[in-house]
């Protein structure tokens with residue numbers, strides 16, 4: 001590890017980089033080719049060179065394309081990378097159809113992922129959501145069998161309720177909870193994050209910029225072809241209201257000599273030693289800025305400004321995280 005400190009995921013879990021690399025946006029949701037595969041692979045290489053070993057993917061990202069991309073990037077350097085894979089989400093033509101977490105399906109999915117990734121063992125394997133038609137015991141029990149078989153090293157979960165997290169952890173130790181968390185999305189602070197902390201489960205926090213909203217680069221109205229226009233948070237009076245909050249973030253960033261994105265990532269990191277920011281970066285130019293965010297600290301007053309401006313309910317409307 002070079003520039004990045006480590007974090008332990010779960011009480012007896014792995015030590016990984018404190019900043020994770022989200023690879024989702026390196027693949028098209030429809031599958032097939034990416035906007036810039038060469039740059040994506042170069043970004044993974046540069047992240048690994050900087051000690052960012054946590055690579056996050058899903059078997060449904062680009063209909064398997066994302067795993068094949070990672071496979072190319074880690075050729076010859078498997079030991080530098082910690083690979084986290086989500087599974088179970090079923091898509092058709094880029095549209096979500098639901099979840100399939102039947103034991104026979106999980107056993108099938110894992111072999112395809114291993115083949116696409118070109119590896120023997122997945123470091124962290126996690127259902128991307130729960131499947132209400134399958135008991136949690138069967139889902140986690142099946143992944144636990146994969147651990148015994150040596151196909152999976154650690155078990156994670158993603159976007160689940162506090163009750164489901166407790167249940168899952170009672171069946172097999174859960175190392176990590178992957179969850180959307182940012183200044184703009186704090187509802188998980190009520191029950192889910194305290195439960196993870198109490199159970200000693202690491203938190204892999206994604207969407208730190210809330211779909212780019214906290215980068216300070218969003219302007220109103222969004223162009224008609226911007227996918228984010230479908231989220232109520234980014235529509236009409238909600239957007240004008242919400243952008244005023246971002247002005248406070250921008251001002252604080254200017255005062256501290258950093259960027260709003262860095263503050264958004266640093267705020268997540270400051271919420272607990274067991275919380276890891278997982279950030280999408282599809283180009284090398286993102287790395288220096290986001291790595292530097294991991295060294296930012298806040299005064300009490302600065303934290304107070306952020307927590308007051310972005311108190312729960314301060315941001316109007318939602319994104320897919322509130323579904």
Ligand SMILES: NC(=O)c1ccc[n+]([C@@H]2O[C@H](COP(=O)([O-])OP(=O)(O)OC[C@H]3O[C@@H](n4cnc5c(N)ncnc54)[C@H](OP(=O)(O)O)[C@@H]3O)[C@@H](O)[C@H]2O)c1
Nearest residue numbers: 022023024025056158206207208209261279280281282283
């Ligand atoms: N478990 C789940 O349900 C779930 C759901 C969604 C995502 N995820 C995982 O979490 C990762 C992160 O989530 P996310 O992509 O939704 O959120 P994010 O990390 O907040 O990224 C949103 C956007 O911010 C951009 N960005 C990154 N650094 C920036 C910077 N310094 N300045 C300006 N823009 C910057 C990225 O652009 P570029 O990519 O173009 O560099 C990306 O388009 C994903 O890659 C995926 O692995 C998990």
